[in-house]
Amino acid sequence: MARQGTSKKLITPDDEQWFVLFLCSRWGKYKSEIEAMPYSEFCQHRQFWQHYRWGMTDDLMAIKVAFDYNTASRKNSLVPHQVKQWAVQPDYAFKVLTKAIKPVTAIRNGFMAIVEAVKGVMK
Amino acid sequence: MIKFNPLKKVALPSNDNAFVIEPSTGLVTAFLQALKDFPKLKEDQIDARYFTGLRNLICLFDGDRPFLAQYANSLHQSDAAVWPLSFSETDTARQVLEAFDTPYLTRIIDTFVDSIGVTQTEELVELIRQVWPDREPVKN
Numbered sequence: 001m002a003r004q005g006t007s008k009k010l011i012t013p014d015d016e017q018w019f020v021l022f023l024c025s026r027w028g029k030y031k032s033e034i035e036a037m038p039y040s041e042f043c044q045h046r047q048f049w050q051h052y053r054w055g056m057t058d059d060l061m062a063i064k065v066a067f068d069y070n071t072a073s074r075k076n077s078l079v080p081h082q083v084k085q086w087a088v089q090p091d092y093a094f095k096v097l098t099k100a101i102k103p104v105t106a107i108r109n110g111f112m113a114i115v116e117a118v119k120g121v122m123k
Numbered sequence: 124m125i126k127f128n129p130l131k132k133v134a135l136p137s138n139d140n141a142f143v144i145e146p147s148t149g150l151v152t153a154f155l156q157a158l159k160d161f162p163k164l165k166e167d168q169i170d171a172r173y174f175t176g177l178r179n180l181i182c183l184f185d186g187d188r189p190f191l192a193q194y195a196n197s198l199h200q201s202d203a204a205v206w207p208l209s210f211s212e213t214d215t216a217r218q219v220l221e222a223f224d225t226p227y228l229t230r231i232i233d234t235f236v237d238s239i240g241v242t243q244t245e246e247l248v249e250l251i252r253q254v255w256p257d258r259e260p261v262k263n
Binding site for chain 1: 125127128129130131145146147148149150151152155254255256
């Protein structure tokens with residue numbers, strides 16, 4: 001039996017035609033309407049769902065939040081599927097409260113932190 | 124209410140009325156379907172000449188009219204026996220693309236690629252990159 005959990009990948013939109021139908025059902029639009037969509041936008045949504053793990057489930061909002069977050073500062077870099085929690089600030093700009101990272105990255109970051117700490121002690 | 128952005132459009136420096144226009148999702152779906160039927164180099168690889176050639180053809184527009192239709196029509200006018208297909212001005216790039224079978228499309232791409240120079244091809248590829256970027260590596 002397959003394991004269930006928060007890390008389960010919900011969908012695998014690898015096939016273009018399948019993903020067109022997925023967006024039709026998701027947004028209640030006709031196939032012709034989705035097919036008229038610019039391909040770059042289509043790719044943004046497809047990429048979101050291809051890499052979705054445990055972030056927010058609203059791809060439209062995640063794309064908007066990530067765009068605002070990245071344009072607010074050149075140093076910022078966030079892809080939509082990393083947006084987990086967000087809030088609206090008094091100036092109506094989005095603030096990302098929690099950024100989803102893969103456990104592997106978290107473990108690697110933790111490991112590198114330990115290595116750096118050990119290096120500091122060895123000096 | 125979901126609204127989509129307009130298709131990205133870049134003018135060709137060499138021609139005021141020629142544009143490279145971002146393809147719609149439907150056009151890319153038809154493009155990928157057409158490529159599936161091309162002879163494979165190995166497993167799922169096709170000759171880059173056909174990928175780039177067809178991508179250039181479907182992204183090029185003369186004003187708002189697809190260049191692919193105009194190119195097919197000009198070939199038809201040059202020799203109707205060799206190039207039997209012709210299209211109306213209202214046909215979309217997708218309709219034109221879906222009207223070709225693979226051998227016909229292969230011949231069109233070969234003729235197109237052979238007729239333009241390396242510099243023009245590079246110019247086109249660079250412009251198309253602005254409206255149809257290569258897939259970016261995914262962060263994290």
